[in-house]
Amino acid sequence: MQIIYNRIFLEHKTNSHPECPERLLAFGDLEQSEIENGEKYLRLVYNEEYTKKIKNDSKQGLNLDADTYTNSKSYEVACYAAGAAIKAAKESNLALIRPPGHHATAGKAMGFCLFNNIAIACKWLNERGKKVFVVDFDGHHGNGTQDIFYTTDKVLYLSTHQYPAYPGTGWVNEIGTGRGKYYTINIPSPPYTSDDLFVGILSEIIPVIKEQYKPDVVAVSAGFDGHKDDPLLQLNLTVNSYYEAGKLLSSNFKNIFACLEGGYNTEVLPHCVSAFLLGINNQKMNLKFRESATASAANVQREFESRIKSLKLSHDGFWGF
Numbered sequence: 658m659q660i661i662y663n664r665i666f667l668e669h670k671t672n673s674h675p676e677c678p679e680r681l682l683a684f685g686d687l688e689q690s691e692i693e694n695g696e697k698y699l700r701l702v703y704n705e706e707y708t709k710k711i712k713n714d715s716k717q718g719l720n721l722d723a724d725t726y727t728n729s730k731s732y733e734v735a736c737y738a739a740g741a742a743i744k745a746a747k748e749s750n751l752a753l754i755r756p757p758g759h760h761a762t763a764g765k766a767m768g769f770c771l772f773n774n775i776a777i778a779c780k781w782l783n784e785r786g787k788k789v790f791v792v793d794f795d796g797h798h799g800n801g802t803q804d805i806f807y808t809t810d811k812v813l814y815l816s817t818h819q820y821p822a823y824p825g826t827g828w829v830n831e832i833g834t835g836r837g838k839y840y841t842i843n844i845p846s847p848p849y850t851s852d853d854l855f856v857g858i859l860s861e862i863i864p865v866i867k868e869q870y871k872p873d874v875v876a877v878s879a880g881f882d883g884h885k886d887d888p889l890l891q892l893n894l895t896v897n898s899y900y901e902a903g904k905l906l907s908s909n910f911k912n913i914f915a916c917l918e919g920g921y922n923t924e925v926l927p928h929c930v931s932a933f934l935l936g937i938n939n940q941k942m943n944l945k946f947r948e949s950a951t952a953s954a955a956n957v958q959r960e961f962e963s964r965i966k967s968l969k970l971s972h973d974g975f976w977g978f
């Protein structure tokens with residue numbers, strides 16, 4: 658898995674906002690990839706009215722909600738982000754893109770997200786008969802992705818996130834409805850959840866999903882704001898979690914691609930991404946940036962375990978974990 662990047666993703670910007678071009682500039686001089694403008698893929702998730710509204714609001718540089726800004730380039734940049742997500746799905750690569758996508762529903766831009774990049778790629782794969790397993794380890798719940806696929810079994814959505822936290826969704830009893838019942842799995846982690854619990858629960862669930870769901874493709878909403886030094890959340894993960902998540906995925910699945918979501922500490926973000934790539938590419942954890950793996954305090958562990966118990970009850974034993 659390699660990085661897909663283009664300087665176009667620096668053009669979406671405003672004054673002092675955590676979701677800023679510096680997040681990508683922090684990676685230094687990345688090689689640029691040729692990316693197609695993904696405007697034609699928006700229809701996979703969005704109706705014309707929504708797309709037109711985002712285009713017009715962006716033209717005027719309006720805020721789409723309290724946290725979600727646009728400037729005159731945002732619409733175009735977001736179209737390229739969707740194009741990069743499709744390219745990542747085709748090539749099994751990591752789209753290092755912004756704006757992020759997993760909070761955007763089919764009808765609402767929110768949480769720094771205009772269009773849901775990973776959802777667009779999943780729909781593109783569904784149209785080609787592929788069943789997709791989404792692993793969203795961003796520290797926030799991907800309410801948009803959950804919402805878009807809530808009634809289908811063609812996409813299985815798994816999220817680990819801090820709870821309570823923005824956007825307020827992602828409790829264990831949100832499991833999907835209709836054909837989608839049981840195809841949403843939420844792991845709401847208490848603040849200060851550390852590497853041990855994060856890696857432990859993914860190690861338990863992912864092999865079961867491999868056996869039972871047998872996805873054709875795995876789509877990773879790769880957000881890194883669960884890192885202990887991230888300014889927006891209070892999780893306690895280190896680069897070791899991202900390395901282990903990558904390793905776990907590559908040891909269970911063949912076709913994997915990823916899209917960048919959050920991660921707002923520009924000093925650690927490139928290390929988190931490198932760790933994930935080392936893991937997914939079956940390489941040694943040889944980062945110069947070293948962190949000791951973290952362990953959760955006893956009260957966090959107790960709360961986490963009680964939530965996992967509730968999660969299993971909510972799913973009526975449908976999944977064998």
Ligand SMILES: [Zn+2]
Nearest residue numbers: 795797882919
């Ligand atoms: Zn996030």
